[in-house]
Amino acid sequence: MGTRDFTLHKTIITDNTSIAPGVNLTRLERKFDFIPGQVIGVTVSKDIPPRLYSLCSGTEDKEFEILYNVVESGLLTPRMEPLQPGEQVYITEPFGSFTHVDCHVNWVAAGTGIAPFISMLRSGITPKGWMVYGARKSENFFFSQMLRSHFNERFIACCSGDCDANDDFYKGRLTTYLSEAEDLKPGEMYYLCGSVDMVIQTREILMQKGVFYDNIRAEIYF
Amino acid sequence: MKICFMTQSPITENILFGKTLEELKGIAASLNLPAFNARIIAEWLYKKNVRDVHQMTNLSKKAREALSKDYTMGMADPVKEQKSADGTKKYLYTSSSNKFIETAYIPDRERATLCVSSQVGCKMGCLFCMTARQGFQGNLSAGEILNQFQSLPEKETLTNIVYMGMGEPFDNLAEVLKSLEILTSEWGYGMSAKRITVSTIGVIPGIKEFLDKSNCHLAISLHTPFNEERRKLMPIENVYPLDEVIAYLKTFEFTRQRRVSFEYIMFKGINDTQRHVQELNRILNGIKCRINLIKFHPIPGTQLKGSDARTMEYFRDSLNAKGIIATIRASRGEDIYAACGLLSTKEIVKPAAPDF
Numbered sequence: 247m248g249t250r251d252f253t254l255h256k257t258i259i260t261d262n263t264s265i266a267p268g269v270n271l272t273r274l275e276r277k278f279d280f281i282p283g284q285v286i287g288v289t290v291s292k293d294i295p296p297r298l299y300s301l302c303s304g305t306e307d308k309e310f311e312i313l314y315n316v317v318e319s320g321l322l323t324p325r326m327e328p329l330q331p332g333e334q335v336y337i338t339e340p341f342g343s344f345t346h347v348d349c350h351v352n353w354v355a356a357g358t359g360i361a362p363f364i365s366m367l368r369s370g371i372t373p374k375g376w377m378v379y380g381a382r383k384s385e386n387f388f389f390s391q392m393l394r395s396h397f398n399e400r401f402i403a404c405c406s407g408d409c410d411a412n413d414d415f416y417k418g419r420l421t422t423y424l425s426e427a428e429d430l431k432p433g434e435m436y437y438l439c440g441s442v443d444m445v446i447q448t449r450e451i452l453m454q455k456g457v458f459y460d461n462i463r464a465e466i467y468f
Numbered sequence: 469m470k471i472c473f474m475t476q477s478p479i480t481e482n483i484l485f486g487k488t489l490e491e492l493k494g495i496a497a498s499l500n501l502p503a504f505n506a507r508i509i510a511e512w513l514y515k516k517n518v519r520d521v522h523q524m525t526n527l528s529k530k531a532r533e534a535l536s537k538d539y540t541m542g543m544a545d546p547v548k549e550q551k552s553a554d555g556t557k558k559y560l561y562t563s564s565s566n567k568f569i570e571t572a573y574i575p576d577r578e579r580a581t582l583c584v585s586s587q588v589g590c591k592m593g594c595l596f597c598m599t600a601r602q603g604f605q606g607n608l609s610a611g612e613i614l615n616q617f618q619s620l621p622e623k624e625t626l627t628n629i630v631y632m633g634m635g636e637p638f639d640n641l642a643e644v645l646k647s648l649e650i651l652t653s654e655w656g657y658g659m660s661a662k663r664i665t666v667s668t669i670g671v672i673p674g675i676k677e678f679l680d681k682s683n684c685h686l687a688i689s690l691h692t693p694f695n696e697e698r699r700k701l702m703p704i705e706n707v708y709p710l711d712e713v714i715a716y717l718k719t720f721e722f723t724r725q726r727r728v729s730f731e732y733i734m735f736k737g738i739n740d741t742q743r744h745v746q747e748l749n750r751i752l753n754g755i756k757c758r759i760n761l762i763k764f765h766p767i768p769g770t771q772l773k774g775s776d777a778r779t780m781e782y783f784r785d786s787l788n789a790k791g792i793i794a795t796i797r798a799s800r801g802e803d804i805y806a807a808c809g810l811l812s813t814k815e816i817v818k819p820a821a822p823d824f
Contacts, residue, residue, distance in 0.1 A: 252672070252673060285707060295673065298707065341707070342706050342707050343695075343699065343705070343706050343709065344706040344707075356823055356824035357823045357824065380823075380824035381823065381824065382821075382823060382824075386823075404824070406822065406824060419822065419824055420824050421824065440823070440824060441603075441822070441823055441824070442589075442590070442591045442592075442593050442600070442603050442604050443603040443604075443820075443822055443824075444822065444823070444824045445593050445703070446593055446600060446601055446603060449593075449595075450601075450769060453769065453771055454769065458771060459595055459700055459701075459771050459772075460700055462700070463699065463700070463706075464593060464703045464706075465703060465706055465707075466591060466592070466593045466703050
């Protein structure tokens with residue numbers, strides 16, 4: 247394998263929408279092919295190092311789509327948040343290998359960590375396992391309809407904070423749910439995506455329940 | 469979803485310690501002081517052990533008053549010290565923002581090495597590392613990194629500094645580079661870059677910038693030459709795979725003045741076989757380097773086991789027979805949790821509100 251090209255390429259924002267307080271879904275003119283689960287580097291200026299975002303678009307979609315938290319004290323996202331369609335940003339080519347393997351896989355995500363899984367679903371990947379999705383508030387469960395329709399009763403939304411009582415939530419953290427779960431199968435694969443705390447805690451719970459580390463694949467974001 | 473490397477720097481606007489000469493010039497200008505004052509301040513900060521602006525006696529009274537009005541010095545003594553049976557010491561520092569920082573001092577005959585932290589906790593989530601269990605609390609400023617050296621009781625005995633404590637240095641690249649500039653500049657501590665090693669798990673953009681902007685040695689946490697195995701041990705492999713790291717290193721000319729080494733924690737039955745020797749030999753062909761074989765220090769609940777001493781010796785000899793310089797790093801400070809992969813201040817960190 248050669249050295250990867252981290253060259254920044256100009257692209258145009260086609261849509262930039264706040265989908266929850268402090269969370270944006272941004273669409274970009276698509277420049278490259280990619281594999282679901284891959285990331286792109288994004289920046290608004292060549293002076294600011296690109297940050298990596300998982301694509302949540304499908305491989306057949308005409309645009310790139312990314313989902314991100316706006317970090318008020320951050321260098322990049324406060325500059326990305328107000329950008330309008332037609333404005334320019336820079337991206338790298340997609341890369342990364344948090345990609346689907348063809349076996350019985352279960353997914354665990356928190357907040358915007360859902361992005362790579364959405365990309366997989368939109369690309370036609372339909373895992374046979376279940377999906378556990380955690381967030382603090384109702385509004386931070388992104389793409390819930392899509393997830394529910396794909397997974398049906400195999401979709402478990404774990405709400406650790408204030409959530410709409412009418413919705414079908416497990417009340418508590420996803421780590422609590424997994425600790426209590428009695429049907430985790432050690433021989434299956436587990437894909438985790440979220441903050442380092444979520445990934446570490448979930449990984450420990452899975453290993454305590456007999457899942458060998460070999461069967462756990464993790465993507466960490468901040 | 470954002471995967472965040474090179475996270476933002478901590479805010480240290482009103483702290484002098486940890487400022488580069490250029491930053492000190494900016495401060496002098498902002499206070500309407502002559503530009504040459506910056507070099508004088510740097511000398512007091514980094515060559516003399518003063519902790520009070522008023523001790524900077526060759527600055528004018530006006531300059532001292534202006535500085536002390538807006539700035540604090542920023543050095544802080546360790547708040548806790550533990551000593552191992554083998555002489556290794558672990559120090560706990562606190563920062564102005566109440567972060568807890570662990571530092572290991574490792575004396576060894578005529579050498580004495582300081583293992584400094586660059587972050588509080590870590591985001592990389594390596595399966596075998598105690599720091600990873602802590603999660604991530606924040607980046608250290610250049611001053612907080614350097615204070616581990618400046619305020620070390622054994623500072624004068626030090627021969628080497630390694631950035632192998634808590635955190636991934638290239639996830640806090642700007643502050644790490646600033647600290648290296650201060651350590652190696654003639655206006656700073658004036659240390660030789662050959663006495664400093666920065667260790668990374670392989671953040672490729674960070675490696676490129678580091679090699680471009682610093683002359684210090686580079687160490688890469690390798691741990692297995694096989695991508696699929698490495699992905700299971702180190703999530704970074706998903707984003708910056710080892711073969712791309714190696715490919716980039718092969719494009720860089722390491723001279724006698726500069727060294728690249730590889731860290732290799734040995735796990736029983738996982739990465740300690742002849743197949744691994746063969747593959748290491750293949751992928752490292754063309755890179756003048758050495759491999760440090762490290763005993764695994766088990767962390768609670770781990771499924772991993774360390775290779776036994778005999779296997780490690782055989783592995784080392786097999787690598788040496790292929791022309792790869794390999795050594796077994798002596799395990800130090802294990803009884804005080806100062807050994808490789810054991811640093812963690814989890815017990816004294818207030819947990820942040822989780823997002824799950």
